[in-house]
Amino acid sequence: MLSITEACSLNEDQSSFKTLKPWWDVLMDYLVVLMLMVSIFSGTLLIYKDNMLCLPMGDDPPNASAGTKNPAAFSSSDPPTPEPGAAASGSGAARPAPTTSAEPVKGGHSTNLDYQQYIYISRVCYQKALPWYSKYSPYLALMTSLILMVSSNFWFKYPKTSSKIEHFISILRKCFESPWTTKALSETACQNSEEAPRRLKSCPSRVLDRSGDEATSPCSFQGEAPFDMSEASSTTILDRKDGEQAKALFEKIRKFRAHTEDTDLIYKVYVGQTVFKVVKFLLILGYISCFVGSITFKHICKPDIQNLTGYSVFFCTHNLAFIVQKLLITYMVLVCLYGLVGIYTLFWIFSQSLREYSFEKVREESSFSDIPDVKNDFAFLLHMADQYDQLYSKRFAIFLSAVSENKLREMNLNYEWTYEKLRQHVSRDASGRLELQLFMLPGLPRAVFQMIDLEVLKLELIPDVKLPSKISKMSRLTELYLYHCPAKVEHVAFVFLKDHLKVLHIKFTDIDEIPLWVYTLKGLLELHLSGNLSSVNNKVIALESLKELKNLKVLTIKSNLTKIPSTIVDLASHLSKLTIQNDGSKLIILNNLKKMANLRELELHHCELQKIPHAVLNLTSLQTLDLKSNGIQTVEELEGFHHLRRLTCLKLWHNSITFIPPAIGVIQNLEQLFLSHNRIECLPNDLFSLLKLRHLDLSNNLISIIPQGIGQLELLHSFSVSSNKIEALPSQLFKCIKLKALHLGNNKLSCLLAEVGELTYLTSLELKGNSLESLPLEIGLCPLLKKSGLIVEDALFDTLPSDVKERLTEPEFAR
Incomplete structure (x- = not known):
């Protein structure tokens, strides 16, 4: 026997899946469990109690035929009268009348059938006269219930979707429980409190990014979350382990998003299983409603055994007909409820676009303006999680924010790169100056600005460089390298760099990586640029005006130029050395050189010059001419x-x-x-x-x-x-x-x-x-x-x- 507990266990999903089960899926699971209970109970009754009781009839009814039932031919008020001595036994067969009786008992007549003959006739008539749906409908209901159970959880088990779903749930729960999420939201809530205006007023410093002129508050960089990790309260400080775990979560989410936003397989599988459940509901409702009303208590049986018993027509009763009918009606009611919920699910699916998900509300509530919208399977999974609890998506959104990730990296960076560790990386260059080189870090450690004796700072492949006002304490800093590091500076830092920075090296892929504040460094003596300045789609990539660099003496450009940039004319009055190192591109137009009358040193390397340019003859102040590797x-x-x-x-x-x-x-x-x-x-x-x-x-x-x-x-x-x-x-x-x-x-x-x-x-x-x-x-x-x-x-x-x-x-x- 299959117990109810064992049957219910068939419908139990892993507890982790409940996050993606909306209320209608949960309700449908409960309805399936009830359907299983009804079908199992009906089947159990049939196994233990299912029998027919048959008695012989003296004359064949005029309208009865073998293998059919004719309940209208016999009413309860006029049943055929069996032998009084024939009573139902515990096995369901009538007991035979005593053979020693000389006279029939009043109210009945003798049949001359013994006990075994009654059992035999009941067995034959059970197979011959009882319709199949009276015998097998509980088992059919059990089978359809199991099919509905499997279809309800198919998207959790299908190989091509289950791995994505499990991965998503794992990430979602880790994001929900991550201390970094709590910290980010708590700082955001603090920002939105009544004290926020006063804190903003207490930040007079301005930030200069590429504009050089526009000033914004350093407490709120454009596109960034407004909380400051460096000033976090002691109750929300993360330890290094939590920070590393959150950093790993950012990487997992980035890869998962790239993996799921390209397809909508999960969405299609869920829609398919929902359509299947609705179609299955219609089929179940159709065939159950056809035969549930035909299940009766009375049946006429005409087995071809008259030569054995002397009777050809028997009147039989199915002892479970009534309860089976009621159980099937109950089952049909449950199926109807199941179908209505399935229809509502289809309405919910097709009434909105589930393959697009916007974090607009989260951005408004949390002030995270850079949270991107997602699509396809990623969006659908978030829609499903919202049906369970919208707090999940709000906390999950923290890990989609690039600013949040940068803040976390900055925090971990400051944990790892302490002042003592930075000191170990300080060396002396060829001129004997103190030099610090940092390579491929997520940001600039705050401890760098404690090294007041540093003279040369080299930064390479650091995506988020911010030079705060603390850099003004580094009074000996005169040379700065920014290799693929688009840097932002606060106003105080900009004023310091304008007066103290003498040599600047910038390497870039896109010209936008050159911060605009660079073009306003009035005290700069040397500027070394390395990157792509060639024409793209007939549009010349040009430098900004250099006229503010009034003290610039040395300009080096490593690129693939086809002509001398017109902006160097702004430096004609004071530039003493110009170096152009081409990457094998032919330098065709050199007319601007004629205007550099005060130029003392000219280097043209790898410019594919076939002869000495005539423009050089106008440089009467020239002291050094270097035409290396030109052919x-x-x-x-x-x-x-x-x-x-x-x-x-x-x-x-x-x-x-x-x-x-x-x-x-x-x-x-x-x-x-x-x-x-x-x-x-x-x-x-x-x-x-x-x-x-x-x-x-x-x-x-x-x-x-x-x-x-x-x-x-x-x-x-x-x-x-x-x-x-x-x-x-x-x-x-x-x-x-x-x-x-x-x-x-x-x-x-x-x-x-x-x-x-x-x-x-x-x-x-x-x-x-x-x-x-x-x-x-x-x-x-x-x-x-x-x-x-x-x-x-x-x-x-x-x-x-x-x-x-x-x-x-x-x-x-x-x-």
Whole structure:
């Protein structure tokens, strides 16, 4: 026997699913349980009590036929009279009349049937005369109840929806119980209290983001929640564990949202199961209503056993007909209620858009203005949760807010990055200044602004950088790096940066990452920009006006420009160095360079220039020209360089120059010439007329002969011809007695002249990669040359006498 408790357990869902069960689903579950109880009770009665009792009839009724029932033919007032001695037994069969009686008893007649014959006839007539719905309707009701139970919870069990639902419920409950949710809502409630206006008035500072001019209160950043985690009361402070759990929740919700907003499978499955339940209700109501009224107590049975019993017609009664009929009527009432609730569910589903969910009310009540609306399965699940308790969606919305997440990250950040930990990351740069570099943090730790001795601050890939007024305490801060860090500053911080910041480095993907307050830093001396400034869809990406940068001396742009930005004209009167490093894009338009008359240093790298730009000839104040890696093949424009009388450094390295024209001699004030990594084969004599030349780099070319005229460069300090094809050195080279560095490596030298000993200032000599068999002994006469400055093969160094080797290895002060 199936107990009621066991039957009810079939309908029990996991307790966690109740969050997604609205009142109609709960009611339908209770109705299904009642239907199960009715069907199980009916089935149990049929198992234990279901029998028929049959008595023979003397004459066949005129309208009766075998296997049919004719209750109208026999009324309760005129039943066929059985033998008085035939009474129903405990098994449902009539007891036979005594055979010893000589006379029939008054009120009846003898049938001459024994007990076993009555049992046999009752069994045959049960199968032959009793309709199927009288025998099996309880079991049919039980089966349909189980189908309705399964269909009610199908979306919880279907593999493609169950995992999403379980994940959603798990996240929803964690969000509901999270201390971070309570903290955020409590701070919001505090903000909306009567004391809020007074607290807002107590915040006089202003915030500057990209506008530089507009000021807003730092207590209410645009698009942010108005609560301040740093001033939270002790009763709502989160410990580190709770903060990490809330941080993990934000990540889970982000992934779950991306996974569920793309499809509406859960919605379709729920709609499908609801439609199925309504259709099933109509079917159940249809067939039960057809036969429930046909279940009767009286039946006529005509079994083909007259040769055995002597009777062909029997009158039978079904002892459970009345109670089965009443139970089926009760079942039908429950089904009707079930169907009405299902119809209401369909009305609720199709009367509103359940695949869109707006947090408008939550945004109004909690002041979280950045909570996004959701759609598809995510929206449908929230609609279902609202039917259980709308507080769930309100608390869940906290974890959809980007501002809330940023505040949490800021709190966790301040827990983790203490002053002591930041001190461990402080180092000294090449200039000996104190430097702190922070990489890929969710925000800027407050402890940074306690480091008042910091001079260089590097921030990289930090999405939410806010520079508060506390930065004004960092009086030694002069250089700031913002690599993919769109920063906001308070007004007090902006005033401080305007006066104290001297060097600013910004790396960006989109030009909007450059804060507009940068263009108003009047005290800035150097600005280094790196990012995309090329044209997109025929729209030029332009910098803002630079005219407010009145003290800017150095401007560096690393981008893929096709023309010189027009905004640099604003700096024409005071800019002294301009560097443009293109990413292989061809710089076509250079007309704006003509207006930079006061420019002293110009660097154009990777700009795909095939020749020296004519615009350079107008820069009469130019001292350094660097055209590295441009693919320049000819330098005939050097003829016009006689106008550049202040030019002292010319860098044409890493190009494709094959010939140096004699016009090189017009640059009489040239002190440094870089021609390395080209294809130069020979050197003109005019090159050695540059008597002021101090540094000459001809390495990585195709030079085979060094002209004798090199001896004229008496002021030459550094000479490099490494990685060429030189076989012999001219003796005049060693008349350049002021040489400090001589690089001759990777050539075809077979010997080194003894005159090398006359280079008394030589500190660096590179000979490695030649065909030398020995070194001259005079090399030991170079007083400043040490073994560390002598770059040569070890085997070749070992050919020197021991006293020479000792002289080269002994410390300089020992000499």
